Amino acid sequence: MKTVTNQVDPALAPSTPSPGTEPVIASASLPDTLEALHVNPATGLTRGGVEASRKEHGYNEVAEQNEHPILKFLGKFWGLSAWMLELIMLLSLVLGHYSDLAIVSALLVINAVLGFAQERRAAGVMATLRRRLQVSARVLRDANWQVVPARELVPGDVVRVRPGDIVPADVRLLTGTVSVDQSALTGESKDAHKSAGEVLSSGSVVRRGEGNGVVLLTGAKTYFGRTTQLVQIACPKLHIEAAIARLVRWLFVIVGALLAVVTVLSLVRGTPLVEMIPLVLVLLMSAVPVALPVMFTVSMAIGSAELAKRGVLVTRLSASEDAATMDVLCVDKTGTITMNQLAVTGVIPLEHATESDVLFAGALASQEADQDPIDLAFLVAAKAHQVFNGVPAVTPVSFAPFDAKNRRTEAVVEQNGQRLRVMKGAVRTIAEACGLQPAAIEALEARVSASALKGYRTLAVARGPEAGAPELVGLVTLYDPPRPDAKQLISALHDLGVPVKMLTGDALAVACEIGTGVGLPNIRRAADLKAAAAQTGNPATDLLGGADGFAEVYPEDKYLVVQHLQAAGHVVGMTGDGVNDAPALRQAEVGIAVSTATDVAKGAASVVLTEPGLTDIVALVEQERTIYQRVLTWVINKISRTILKSAFVAFAFVVTGEFVVSAFAMLLLTFMTDFAKITLATDHVRPSRKPETWNIGGFVAVSVVLGVVMVAEALLFLYLCWSRFDLAPIHGVEDKPLHTFSFLILLYFAVFSVVSARERRWFWSTRPSKSLMVALAVEALAGSILGLVGLPGLPSLPWEQMLAIFGYALVSCLVVNDAVKVALIKRLVPTAVV
The missing domain is CATH 1.20.1110.10 (Calcium-transporting ATPase, transmembrane domain)
Incomplete structure (x- = not known):
C-alpha cells in the first residue's frame, strides 16, 4: 500500500467560486479524487495516515468568531441600570458631591465586573455542552467501521451517510444514491438527488438513500467555508x-x-x-x-452543568422553563422504555425453506455499516448459525435501507453469476410484495399475533430473482426487553404530574404486552386517533387523554399527537431519534433527542440525552x-x-x-x-x-x-x-x-x-x-x-x-x-x- 500523505493535488484545491459556479474540486473525476487523496475505498485510511493528514489540515471545524472580551466588558456600562448610575455620577459632579461620585463610580465598576465574570463562567459551561453535541460520523479506518466525532475527519476518510445525517464535510459519493436537503445552504427547498461521483456539501441533510463517500475538504476549506453547526442555541422570547x-x-x-x-x-x-x-x-x-x-x-x-453530569444536554434556553411546566411526555418505546438490544428469538421457515435459508436471506438484506439494531440482530444470528460457511461468495450489488413508507429493507446481490433479490420487513408489506392473497396474509398475521402476545416483534423475509415477485421464505421473531428501571421511572414521572404516553411502530399486541409490563396498559392504535380526529365534533383530545400510548405509529403521526395535546392546553415533551421525528421534536415545547438519535433529530431537539432510558428525563424535570x-x-x-x-x-x-x-x-x-x-x-x-x-x-x-x-x-x-x-x-x-x-x-x-x-x-x-x-x-x-x-x-x-x-x-x-x-x-x- 502507498504511504498515505493525504496531500490534495493543486488542481483539486478549492477556489473562491463566482456566483452560480461550482468549485473546481466538484468537476474532478472519481478516480482522480481517490488518486489525489491516496486512499483505498475498501479499507479507508490507516491510523498513521489520519494523523499525518490532521497535522496538515487540522481538525474539521471552523473557529468561532466570538466578541472580544473587552468589548463585552464595556457593554456592561450600557443599559438602563448603567445609565441611571452614570446620571447620578454626573449630578454628583455638578453638585460637588465628590465622595458620592467616587463611591457610585466604584459601584458601577463592581457591577460590571461581577456581571462580566458570571456571564463568562456561564458561557464557558454552555461552550462545553456545545462541544459535546458535535456531529458524529461513521468512518472506515484500517478496514473497520467506527463512529467518531465529525471534527476528527480528515481528507481521504471514507464515510457512510444515511437518512437523518448532516453531511459532516464536503464528501464525494463512492457508492449509492441519496437525496439531500440543501435548503440551509442554498435556499432551495427541493431535495437534490446525488449519485456516485457527485459531491455532497458540508451541512446538507440526507433525506433518503445511503451510500459511502470520501471526504474531500474539511473545516474552513469546504465550499461553504465552515462545518455545519449541529446545535444553534436559540434565543426565543x-x-x-x-x-x-x-x-x-x-x-x-x-x-x-x-x-x-x-x-x-x-x-x-x-x-x-x-x-x-x-x-x-x-x-x-x-x-x-x-x-x-x-x-x-x-x-x-x-x-x-449539573444535568450534563447526568447525561442531559440542554441546547435551547427555552427548554429550561418549558421542562418545568411540561405536563405530558410522549416517548419512543425502543431505547427509552426498552433496552434497544434486539435479538432473534425464533425462526419460522415456510414452504421448503430451512432456518439457515431464512437467516441467510435476512442477513443479505442487512447492512453492518448502518449500525441499525434490526440489521445487527440478523447479522449476529446468521454468524451464530454459521449460515455463510461453505456458501459461494456473495457480492453486493445494491442496498435500499429501511424507509418508513415501504417498511422494509431490500438488497440485490450476485452469487455464481446470478443476481438475487432479498428483502425483510413488516409481515404485511413483504407478503404483499410476494403477491400473497388476502386470506394467506390474514393467516400469517394470525401467527404473528400469537408471538406478539409474548411481546415479540415479527418480521418476514423473502428472496427471489432480481426481476419478478420474490418468494416468502420465513418469519423471524425478535425481542427487545423492557429496561429494568422503566416501570419505576414512569411511576416517578407520574408522581411529578407528568403522565407518560408510549408511541411505537410495533403492532398493537406487542405494544400492549410491553406497555402492561411498565405500567402503561391502555395502548390504542394510531389509526383510532386519526379516525377520531377526522370526525366532526369528536374531539381527539379525549382519546389522547385516556390513552397510555399508541401502537402502529408512523413517524409523521407523532406530529399529529403533539398538535392534539397542545390544542388541549398541554405543555408537551416528545422523545425521538429519526429524521422523520424532527417536526414533532421541533413542535413540542420540550423536544428530547435520545442517545441514538440522528443528527437532524438532535438539531431539532431542545434537549439531547447521552444515556438511554428515562432516568435523565426525571432529572431534567426536577432540575428545571x-x-x-x-x-x-x-x-x-x-x-x-x-x-x-x-x-x-x-x-x-x-x-x-x-x-x-x-x-x-x-x-x-x-x-x-x-x-x-x-x-x-x-x-x-x-x-x-x-x-x-x-x-x-x-x-x-x-x-x-x-x-x-x-x-x-x-x-x-x-x-x-x-x-x-x-x-x-x-x-x-x-x-x-x-x-x-x-x-x-x-x-x-x-x-x-x-x-x-x-x-x-x-x-x-x-x-x-x-x-x-x-x-x-x-x-x-x-x-x-x-x-x-x-x-x-x-x-x-x-x-x-x-x-x-x-x-x-x-x-x-x-x-x-x-x-x-x-x-x-x-x-x-x-x-x-x-
Missing part, C-alpha cells in the same frame, strides 16, 4: 421574560406614583428640586431587575423546576422589597418632611442586596411535585401584601425610635443618624426577607445553601460595620441601637411576616405547599 417585564412595568408605575407625590410635596415645602433628583433616580432604579439577568444566567449554567423556584423566589422578594423601599421613603417624607435616607445610602443598599441575591442561583430548593406555571398572580398578591406589611412595620419602628434614638434632624447638619437608621432597617429587612421568601412553607423547612448563607451573612456584617464605623453621609450609631434594629427586623420577617406568608400561600396558592 421566554415566558419568564414576559412575566417579569409586566412586573417591572407595574413596579415602575407604583414607584413613579409614590415619587410624584413626594416631588409635589417637596416643591410645596420649598425643598430644592436639584437635591431630590439623585434620590428619585435611585428609587426608580430599585424597580429595575439589576441582578436578575446574572442570577438567571448563573442558575441556568449551574443547572445545565428547581430553577423555576429560584427565579420565583427572586420575583417575590423583588416585589415586596421594591414596595418597602419606595413606600417607606415616600410615607416617611409625608409624615416627617425629611428624606429619611440619602441617595448614596439607598444606592449602596441596592447593590449590596441585589448582588447578594445572585447566590439564589445556588440555593437548595425542593422542586414542586406538580408542573409549574407562569400564571403567578397568587404569588404576586402575596408579595404585595408582604411589601405593605413591611412598610407598616418599618414606619412603626421609625415612630417608636424617633425620640428614643434621637433621630430628629438638626438643621444645617448633613450627617444625620436618621439616614443610618433607615439604611440599617432596610438592610436587615432585606436579609431576613430573603430567608423567608426562599421557602413556600415555614422558613426553617429547608436549609439555605452555603453560598446563600455566606452572602447574606457578609451583607449583614458589612452593613453593620458601616453603621458602627460610619461614612460621610452615614454617621455611626451606638451598637445597642444597631442590635435593636437587627432584632426587630429578625422578629418581623421570620416570625410575623413568615406566618403571614404561609397563611396567604395556603389561601391563594395552595398547590405551592404540597
